[in-house]
Amino acid sequence: MPKIVFVSSDGSEETVAVDAGTSIMSAAQQHGIEGIVADCGGSCSCATCHVYVEQELADRFDPVGQFEDELLDTTACERLCNSRLSCQLVMGDHVDGVRVEIPESQM
Ligand code: FES
Numbered sequence: 001m002p003k004i005v006f007v008s009s010d011g012s013e014e015t016v017a018v019d020a021g022t023s024i025m026s027a028a029q030q031h032g033i034e035g036i037v038a039d040c041g042g043s044c045s046c047a048t049c050h051v052y053v054e055q056e057l058a059d060r061f062d063p064v065g066q067f068e069d070e071l072l073d074t075t076a077c078e079r080l081c082n083s084r085l086s087c088q089l090v091m092g093d094h095v096d097g098v099r100v101e102i103p104e105s106q107m
Helices: 024-030 066-072
Strands: 003-007 013-017 050-053 083-085 098-101
Touching (some): 066 083
Parallel strands (some): 003 098
Antiparallel strands (some): 003 013
């Protein structure tokens, strides 16, 4: 099972293992990770599941889609070059061990 390292805005880390095919947003909810609100439940329409993805693995995920790109311009915290919406990031062995930072605020 691929692992995700969640890094909170206070610097604390939590590692979870998930089934391949699970989105990072769903993984956070399943494991009680705080800071990912996910208001829309993963339908790419709220921008409250914003994360910063470890640069070295960021390109292994599917590229940013049009709706995601538009929503990333509306995030509560600054959009950076490694900003993604975690509901659009699907886990698999190709991104095993990826580190994702959770921004300080989602709203
Ligand atoms: S959960 Fe709403 S955009 Fe990701």
